[in-house]
Amino acid sequence: MARKTGSHAEITGPLVRQAAQRLFAQHGYAAVSMRQIAAEVGVQAGALYLYTPDKQTLLFDLMKTHLEELLTAWAAEPNGGGPQDRLEIFARFHIRFHLDRPDEVFIAYMELRSLEPENFAVIERLRHDYERELESILSDGHAIQSFRVPDIKLATMAIIAMLTGVNTWYREGGRLSRDRVERIYCNMVRRAAGAG
Amino acid sequence: MARKTGSHAEITGPLVRQAAQRLFAQHGYAAVSMRQIAAEVGVQAGALYLYTPDKQTLLFDLMKTHLEELLTAWAAEPNGGGPQDRLEIFARFHIRFHLDRPDEVFIAYMELRSLEPENFAVIERLRHDYERELESILSDGHAIQSFRVPDIKLATMAIIAMLTGVNTWYREGGRLSRDRVERIYCNMVRRAAGAG
């Protein structure tokens, strides 16, 4: 696969990350070789080491960047209103963000076991930071009896699993529009949380 | 890892499957070598080929067996009652069955991409057979207005994702008993389906 003509060296770095992302998502970290990534970029394997110290770091950076972008994007969402509004905003945000990045999401969920322990700890913390955002919404709603959830942590995990699950079946141009999917999931989440 | 003393050759086959299951679940199919599996069993790599034609078939058989057991076990559940009862039975069954087999479930969900196309097709069909069981419950309930679901297929996927998600966080001996988890999930599923 030849490189785009006219491409200068300073854009090879992003190309490497892009190629690694697609290949890791498709075949899995362990099943993809540095030579495959290099071929996708249009370069020899040795050249990759100008852009990453090793294969593991390549994976780690992809996952870290993804989760940091997730937290940043969530922080930029409107955060006014009561728990019910915030739950709806969260659900819609989660679906939108995840459907926009199927490869990143797939890697972040499937390649945790491919991370060396120190890297795993970093990623796990970031993921937990995000989960706590939903947890605090449910907790606030529980406090003022807007929601009926017997166990807040369990509800957090259940709702996130349900929302993230959309990535496993949704395909662009399918039977349902993204907006319709967002709306339906929103309703299910609200009801699962026992919202009035 | 030495074999249990007194073990005869006729039980090595199951041991191989067991070892492969644990290792595939922990590190992923591509990351596990035949030599690692053999070491776990207490045998040399060549001996594995008395029990499986190749590595791919080993994976395929694990997944196929898991899904067939899932379908068989579900068929053995009581299937009387209305959609509401059947939804509750399904939810409890799904959680119970999946929590009992964390390794199998992990492999069945994570290693789809490691299957060669023909094998993938077989597994995908089995999985779909199972999803259709829930779909028909929701469909029946929708027909007699016991459930309020704007889209049955979407609700099917959402509920299964939510239920299967329990495997990602539940740990034996944790804060919540299995029965309590079952009950809470049951309620969330009922409400998500819009059951009266």
Place this chain on the structure above:
DNA sequence: CTTTGAAATGAACGCTTGTTCAGATATCCA
């Protein structure tokens, strides 16, 4: 006690792996 046949070994096959590095090449600034 010998024969048989399954079970397991251990070496070997050709190939791929992640990573390194001396050398070639291209690009940019003076």
Place this chain on the structure above:
DNA sequence: TGGATATCTGAACAAGCGTTCATTTCAAAG
């Protein structure tokens, strides 16, 4: 134009891969 600097090649390294197979081991059957 010339020299410095960033970029990339291509070969090499040791190690590991899935798989095969002639040979050995060993318990049970005759």
